[in-house]
Amino acid sequence: DTGVSQDPRHKITKRGQNVTFRCDPISEHNRLYWYRQTLGQGPEFLTYFQNEAQLEKSRLLSDRFSAERPKGSFSTLEIQRTEQGDSAMYLCASSSLRTMHRDTQYFGPGTRLTVL
């Protein structure tokens, strides 16, 4: 079990560009979560998947954001027409409903986005 991985670890982009992040959860974890963390704050929930179904999206997730988990394994988070306010750490976490620790999430290292 290699843990949750995220790619890239860092992304610098210019305002108006599109960016895409990838998250690979722990193998066979059926829940996958995305959070956003701005400087000096705790992570805030963005969206989550159970298998391939996206079950909830936070109001923080504007129309410029889209997330997918097409085969119920890895997930992508795309931000279109990036704005400076999108600069943050984007964290992915996974969990399994099939174990007694269903409420425990395991986080990846995050993708730090800087929008210039």
Added chain:
Amino acid sequence: GNSVTQMEGPVTLSEEAFLTINCTYTATGYPSLFWYVQYPGEGLQLLLKATKADDKGSNKGFEATYRKETTSFHLEKGSVQVSDSAVYFCALPSPESGGSNYKLTFGKGTLLTVNP
């Protein structure tokens, strides 16, 4: 909705000092409670959890007891080390639109610096 209020930092201690980071919560029901730790430039690592009232979670010398009477989950360590320098987050699950109760709500985090 569910929320946590966490002691604001930063906290600066000398090596071998006693650590307390306060966390109080508001919740519907009795969800599990978590402490996560974030080392510089990294994602979140689960430090410990407690699943019901009077449970004590412990790991790496850190402890926290789920207190229903005071709605608290304070983090303690008897003797901190320089390597404990990090940001600590208190968290609890919140209701999801899919009907379950697992997305996490975090406190703002407490920065701990331990000097040799």
